[in-house]
Amino acid sequence: MTSFTPLIETLPSTVPFVGPETIVRRTGIPLRARIGANESVFGPSPKVIAAMQAAARESWQYGDPEVYDLRLAIANFHGVGVENVTVGEGIDGLFGLAVRLFVEAGVTVANSHGAYPTFNFHVAGFGGRLVTTPYVDDCEDPGSLLDLARRENAKLIYFANPDNPMGTCWKANVVQTMIDNVPAGSLLMLDEAYNEFAEGTLPPLDAEDQKVLRFRTFSKAYGMAGVRVGYALGHPHVISAFDKIRNHFGVNRMGQAGAIAALADGDYLISIQRKVARAREKICAIAKANNLNPIVSSTNFVAVDCGRDGAYARKILEGLATHGIFVRMPGIAPLNRCIRISVGTDENLQALEQALPVAIKAAV
Amino acid sequence: MTSFTPLIETLPSTVPFVGPETIVRRTGIPLRARIGANESVFGPSPKVIAAMQAAARESWQYGDPEVYDLRLAIANFHGVGVENVTVGEGIDGLFGLAVRLFVEAGVTVANSHGAYPTFNFHVAGFGGRLVTTPYVDDCEDPGSLLDLARRENAKLIYFANPDNPMGTCWKANVVQTMIDNVPAGSLLMLDEAYNEFAEGTLPPLDAEDQKVLRFRTFSKAYGMAGVRVGYALGHPHVISAFDKIRNHFGVNRMGQAGAIAALADGDYLISIQRKVARAREKICAIAKANNLNPIVSSTNFVAVDCGRDGAYARKILEGLATHGIFVRMPGIAPLNRCIRISVGTDENLQALEQALPVAIKAAV
Numbered sequence: 001m002t003s004f005t006p007l008i009e010t011l012p013s014t015v016p017f018v019g020p021e022t023i024v025r026r027t028g029i030p031l032r033a034r035i036g037a038n039e040s041v042f043g044p045s046p047k048v049i050a051a052m053q054a055a056a057r058e059s060w061q062y063g064d065p066e067v068y069d070l071r072l073a074i075a076n077f078h079g080v081g082v083e084n085v086t087v088g089e090g091i092d093g094l095f096g097l098a099v100r101l102f103v104e105a106g107v108t109v110a111n112s113h114g115a116y117p118t119f120n121f122h123v124a125g126f127g128g129r130l131v132t133t134p135y136v137d138d139c140e141d142p143g144s145l146l147d148l149a150r151r152e153n154a155k156l157i158y159f160a161n162p163d164n165p166m167g168t169c170w171k172a173n174v175v176q177t178m179i180d181n182v183p184a185g186s187l188l189m190l191d192e193a194y195n196e197f198a199e200g201t202l203p204p205l206d207a208e209d210q211k212v213l214r215f216r217t218f219s220k221a222y223g224m225a226g227v228r229v230g231y232a233l234g235h236p237h238v239i240s241a242f243d244k245i246r247n248h249f250g251v252n253r254m255g256q257a258g259a260i261a262a263l264a265d266g267d268y269l270i271s272i273q274r275k276v277a278r279a280r281e282k283i284c285a286i287a288k289a290n291n292l293n294p295i296v297s298s299t300n301f302v303a304v305d306c307g308r309d310g311a312y313a314r315k316i317l318e319g320l321a322t323h324g325i326f327v328r329m330p331g332i333a334p335l336n337r338c339i340r341i342s343v344g345t346d347e348n349l350q351a352l353e354q355a356l357p358v359a360i361k362a363a364v
Numbered sequence: 365m366t367s368f369t370p371l372i373e374t375l376p377s378t379v380p381f382v383g384p385e386t387i388v389r390r391t392g393i394p395l396r397a398r399i400g401a402n403e404s405v406f407g408p409s410p411k412v413i414a415a416m417q418a419a420a421r422e423s424w425q426y427g428d429p430e431v432y433d434l435r436l437a438i439a440n441f442h443g444v445g446v447e448n449v450t451v452g453e454g455i456d457g458l459f460g461l462a463v464r465l466f467v468e469a470g471v472t473v474a475n476s477h478g479a480y481p482t483f484n485f486h487v488a489g490f491g492g493r494l495v496t497t498p499y500v501d502d503c504e505d506p507g508s509l510l511d512l513a514r515r516e517n518a519k520l521i522y523f524a525n526p527d528n529p530m531g532t533c534w535k536a537n538v539v540q541t542m543i544d545n546v547p548a549g550s551l552l553m554l555d556e557a558y559n560e561f562a563e564g565t566l567p568p569l570d571a572e573d574q575k576v577l578r579f580r581t582f583s584k585a586y587g588m589a590g591v592r593v594g595y596a597l598g599h600p601h602v603i604s605a606f607d608k609i610r611n612h613f614g615v616n617r618m619g620q621a622g623a624i625a626a627l628a629d630g631d632y633l634i635s636i637q638r639k640v641a642r643a644r645e646k647i648c649a650i651a652k653a654n655n656l657n658p659i660v661s662s663t664n665f666v667a668v669d670c671g672r673d674g675a676y677a678r679k680i681l682e683g684l685a686t687h688g689i690f691v692r693m694p695g696i697a698p699l700n701r702c703i704r705i706s707v708g709t710d711e712n713l714q715a716l717e718q719a720l721p722v723a724i725k726a727a728v
Binding site: 015040063118227 | 386430464550583
């Protein structure tokens, strides 16, 4: 038998990501509402679908390894240069690469306790040492995070704005102050996956700033989670380093075509923002009608405070699952007093409305 | 400025993979024949296209992170268990993960001198030490490769059958002998990307054998290079380790659906095998008509010996490029006396037939 590296031996072999397909396979209960993974039930733009369907016929060709046309479209969209943009297999794929660029055994990374677990998965995967600071009032705490990074000499700092799993956000000026105060030797990994749902949260894009890498995705507002296209914006010195290690032909051809079409369809994005805001209101109303406390959200999901501990919230989540309602919940206390409900169609939310009181009653 | 890891600092920052799109952007010459990347110009099965087009509408959903349905289809196709199969973003993506599982700074990896450069890219990317043995008569040399691995204490051994870039192959019994003689502590990475083009080259699949990982792809015979789906077959101990580090949602939803449809359309595969064999003959005839020597191929491309050195072959390649004919060539002597021509449509090969004598004449 060939031995894995010592680092690989230390990593847990359990799959950390349980998809709704796995749950359906385990329980046999068909889904009535797939509202757990912050996907966009409203789907991609019809123009995106058409572009991907056309590209399907050309899929015998590798995608452009430079992803040039898409990078140019992104660069023009943001008013930066092509050299400020790298594209990868979703933000998750880019996180894996970004961590690999900077982290080896023993390197310290700072995050909020309970923030996006996939980022931490990659930190662990490259032997990084994770240090955390708590959420305050269900928000990531920029000041404490910077203090922690300074104190612990963290090389990377992860910060999501708006936040997942809580859905809270900071205004642009707070984030700008954070960027301005990143300690020497540190890099801020600013995850803006949900920015399209929250006006006034984006500080100006300074593509020459070497203290911050900004991550965007087509998985959320653009409704293309299953397509696997995300990108990072930053200084060319950092952006070009991705080329040293990335899977050069990894961004599929349909995805490259679809993402270009998505950026060009601004009207569709606006329609999605409206639908999401409306569905978010509906989730809040359902929560309140059941004496649960929805946390004000700047994303396409709502963290709903169930008022007790993680065990109680999990019971409600599991009760919903028996009705075919797929939602998720934060993994860490005290955030795990909440269940996290993604926006759904009217039918999805009607199913939620019916099932939630039953699940709450059974959870007592 | 945040410092990269010492390993990242040592890696070259140039992009090692130049796609045809890049060449067209540089030269402004439109392609008449895209026959350089061993893609299948005949395209995916119409059933695959239909499956991907249907899945495009559902692409707001993440792909199943367990890739269960596709893994089950692959397992049934090969008569192994689901636990023997892992799926990734093409073989290239899987190579990155496989190398990461076993290689850290200073670990030795054995390969043939001039074999698939993307594998070596990943070995370098994780700090591995590459040792090589020469091709013999344009074939990888199994005996010398094993001797080298034993002598140098190599943890991984890469071997492609059929081979890329030369297109040669070994019979199944030779490969089986190789598997049986993998040194203790070594793992054979057996790249079978081109197996569908070469009867009698596949040793029996023993999914309990811990000495070998076998890599397959939908990029070649199935005509899905731009879709990004490959898989590895092996012992569950090794296969399950990929879960520790892979990008769990990385295999796109259209690709999962398309690959299932591809496996089910055996008739289409047979039609492609016939078309490839016919086009390969045509390439050989064109080469011979120009006094070049085509090397007998068991793949969807033909390495054509131009009879002199690498500089001369490159001139011919560049001459073809001026006519919009995209071909590639091996990077290492003595293999680089060849140009590598992928199968094309009748129109593609007519364009080649016209351009080749002109390119040869100009290359003198």
